[in-house]
Amino acid sequence: MIATSAEQLEQIFAECQILEKDGFGPKVLESKDGLVIYKLFRRKRWFSSALLRPYAIRFVANAKKLEMLGFCTISIREISCCKRPAYHLVAYDKLPGISLRDYLDGLGDKAEAVKDESRAQVFASFGEMIARLHNNGVYFRSLHLGNLLWRECGDFPLIDIADMRFYQRSLTPAQRLRNFHPLLKRTIDHYLVDAASWELMIKSYLEFAAINSQQALRLGPKLTGLAAGLESRKF
Ligand SMILES: Nc1ncnc2c1ncn2[C@@H]1O[C@H](COP(=O)(O)OP(=O)(O)OP(=O)(O)O)[C@@H](O)[C@H]1O
Ligand SMILES: [Mg+2]
Numbered sequence: 001m002i003a004t005s006a007e008q009l010e011q012i013f014a015e016c017q018i019l020e021k022d023g024f025g026p027k028v029l030e031s032k033d034g035l036v037i038y039k040l041f042r043r044k045r046w047f048s049s050a051l052l053r054p055y056a057i058r059f060v061a062n063a064k065k066l067e068m069l070g071f072c073t074i075s076i077r078e079i080s081c082c083k084r085p086a087y088h089l090v091a092y093d094k095l096p097g098i099s100l101r102d103y104l105d106g107l108g109d110k111a112e113a114v115k116d117e118s119r120a121q122v123f124a125s126f127g128e129m130i131a132r133l134h135n136n137g138v139y140f141r142s143l144h145l146g147n148l149l150w151r152e153c154g155d156f157p158l159i160d161i162a163d164m165r166f167y168q169r170s171l172t173p174a175q176r177l178r179n180f181h182p183l184l185k186r187t188i189d190h191y192l193v194d195a196a197s198w199e200l201m202i203k204s205y206l207e208f209a210a211i212n213s214q215q216a217l218r219l220g221p222k223l224t225g226l227a228a229g230l231e232s233r234k235f
Pocket of ligand 2: 146147160
């Protein structure tokens with residue numbers, strides 16, 4: 001890990017475009033040439049679990065594990081650390097593609113038939129992708145539409161990967177069910193995931209999930225139930 005300073009961080013702020021920020025300042029930046037993404041991990045509290053296992057270290061380790069399991073994700077270029085102020089900075093390659101959320105949002109302007117077909121394609125392959133994660137023992141705590149990219153080839157590169165747990169076995173049905181919760185946590189996503197798309201995603205998920213038919217029979221209605229009232233939650 002490379003040591004860095006507050007001055008070097010200021011320089012990156014000055015030279016890059018800010019993609020995301022929070023109350024503490026910029027947190028995701030893109031280099032001017034569009035090739036590199038910088039993600040800043042600040043330690044906000046004096047004592048936190050991040051002190052023992054910084055999120056930046058988890059982020060880098062998770063990228064390696066995902067790659068070993070055959071998932072598409074970011075390629076780390078560099079990780080650096082500053083003591084004062086306390087932060088880590090991870091530099092990684094910018095991947096082609098837009099977030100799944102932005103892609104679905106963009107469909108809003110298209111004709112109904114195109115929209116329906118594209119949605120069906122997205123949600124069917126998304127269900128398969130989630131099943132693949134779960135079959136491989138990956139619990140992606142931040143599983144939501146903004147944390148994966150959409151690409152025509154359907155490989156859904158995972159980009160926001162600090163918060164994950166890897167098991168030696170595939171996930172249990174209870175873990176599988178729980179991991180769908182974050183997908184509907186944000187109200188903005190209720191505009192983008194309608195009940196029919198959700199159903200398509202679940203159908204495809206169950207087709208690819210490595211669970212027996214009894215488990216699938218019990219899990220299916222519970223997964224469908226998570227989206228109950230989705231239509232009415234739309235504004
Ligand atoms: N490797 C990448 N390739 C392309 N775009 C990326 C990449 N990494 C991040 N982005 C863009 O930056 C946005 C924010 O990234 P990310 O989800 O990692 O940050 P965040 O959600 O703000 O962070 P956090 O959830 O940790 O608070 C993404 O939605 C995407 O548009
Ligand atoms: Mg994110």
